Amino acid sequence: xxxxxxxxxxxxxxxxxxxxxxxxxxxxxxxxxxxxxxxxxxxxxxxxxxxxxxxxxxxxxxxxxxxxxxxxxxxxxxxxxxxxxxxxxxxxxxxxxxxxxxxxxxxxxxxxxxxxxxxxxxxxxxxxxxxxxxxxxxxxxxxxxxxxxxxxxxxxxxxxxxxxxxxxxxxxxxxxxxxxxxxxxxxxxxxxxxxxxxxxxxxxxxxxxxxxxxxxxxxxxxxxxxxxxxxxxxxxxxxxxxxxxxxxxxxxxxxxxxxxxxxxxxxxxxxxxxxxxxxxxxxxxxxxxxxxxxxxxxxxxxxxxxxxxxxxxxxxxxxxxxxxxxxxxxxxxxxxxxxxxxxxxxxxxxxxxxxxxxxxx
Numbered sequence: 571x572x573x574x575x576x577x578x579x580x581x582x583x584x585x586x587x588x589x590x591x592x593x594x595x596x597x598x599x600x601x602x603x604x605x606x607x608x609x610x611x612x613x614x615x616x617x618x619x620x621x622x623x624x625x626x627x628x629x630x631x632x633x634x635x636x637x638x639x640x641x642x643x644x645x646x647x648x649x650x651x652x653x654x655x656x657x658x659x660x661x662x663x664x665x666x667x668x669x670x671x672x673x674x675x676x677x678x679x680x681x682x683x684x685x686x687x688x689x690x691x692x693x694x695x696x697x698x699x700x701x702x703x704x705x706x707x708x709x710x711x712x713x714x715x716x717x718x719x720x721x722x723x724x725x726x727x728x729x730x731x732x733x734x735x736x737x738x739x740x741x742x743x744x745x746x747x748x749x750x751x752x753x754x755x756x757x758x759x760x761x762x763x764x765x766x767x768x769x770x771x772x773x774x775x776x777x778x779x780x781x782x783x784x785x786x787x788x789x790x791x792x793x794x795x796x797x798x799x800x801x802x803x804x805x806x807x808x809x810x811x812x813x814x815x816x817x818x819x820x821x822x823x824x825x826x827x828x829x830x831x832x833x834x835x836x837x838x839x840x841x842x843x844x845x846x847x848x849x850x851x852x853x854x855x856x857x858x859x860x861x862x863x864x865x866x867x868x869x870x871x872x873x874x875x876x877x878x879x880x881x882x883x884x885x886x887x888x889x890x891x892x893x894x895x896x897x898x899x900x901x902x903x904x905x906x907x908x909x910x911x912x913x914x915x916x917x918x919x920x921x922x923x924x925x926x927x928x929x930x931x
Contacts, residue, residue: 582646583645594758621658624660629699639692640692694717
């Protein structure tokens with residue numbers, strides 16, 4: 571929906587207000603019977619009834635949404651600023667169960683009336699029959715781009731469930747707004763919509779509503795489409811983020827696979843080396859089992875024994891040393907070949923030295 575922007579204006583002192591419909595606001599303290607909000611919106615009960623009659627007739631006849639604009643004036647007093655909506659102008663244009671627009675001709679008529687009667691477009695109001703009172707993405711965009719001034723608000727009403735919510739734009743953002751009420755031209759009193767039983771507002775609900783069967787129980791297709799478009803607009807960023815995460819996970823998996831492969835190769839290499847060592851040990855043990863170390867010492871020991879006995883000296887020492895060598899030689903499984911050879915050589919050298927010392931004069 572495109573709405574002609576109203577002229578920029580400042581709040582007028584309430585004392586300058588002309589017309590009996592504004593006299594009640596010269597003493598707002600008595601209206602609120604307590605603290606007066608710094609910003610408030612008052613809607614004339616007769617104008618609200620006109621809105622209900624207009625939109626209920628549209629829904630009864632077509633099952634579609636309805637909308638319009640409340641016109642009025644913008645004031646200030648010692649408590650703050652406030653708007654007073656005194657007139658409702660019903661919007662005309664294309665509509666559906668979930669969408670409504672104002673025609674250029676309708677907007678032109680509203681603009682002319684504002685100029686002729688020195689009024690402002692204060693409130694954009696529309697209905698969500700059977701769907702509840704909420705703002706869709708389209709509604710927020712419309713309010714943000716057309717009704718963003720200090721004195722303007724938006725209201726959405728479910729005329730079947732009798733629910734409503736208010737919104738306003740501050741700092742470019744749409745936020746909830748509850749400081750609005752109806753006022754009566756008869757008594758100095760303010761009240762919430764649907765509060766007064768027996769009023770014309772309630773009577774408007776008695777109009778026969780021609781529902782569209784089970785279709786009205788479904789979410790509004792047009793509004794769902796708008797929300798889907800908004801979600802789709804955010805999908806590229808989410809998709810890029812997800813692809814980045816997937817790429818990082820893939821790289822991490824490749825690194826883990828490479829590391830696992832290197833570890834597996836290292837383990838396989840160690841296993842091969844272990845098997846090789848085991849094979850060498852088995853071969854060495856087999857060779858040691860076949861080698862009669864005692865027999866290998868028999869010949870040199872016999873020769874040394876013959877030489878010592880020929881001298882007729884140190885037989886006891888020789889016997890002791892020979893038994894010691896033979897005893898150690900009987901345990902080849904606990905010594906390597908090199909150790910055995912070293913023991914043999916040391917024994918032979920010791921015996922030769924002993925013989926030489928014996929032969930000295």
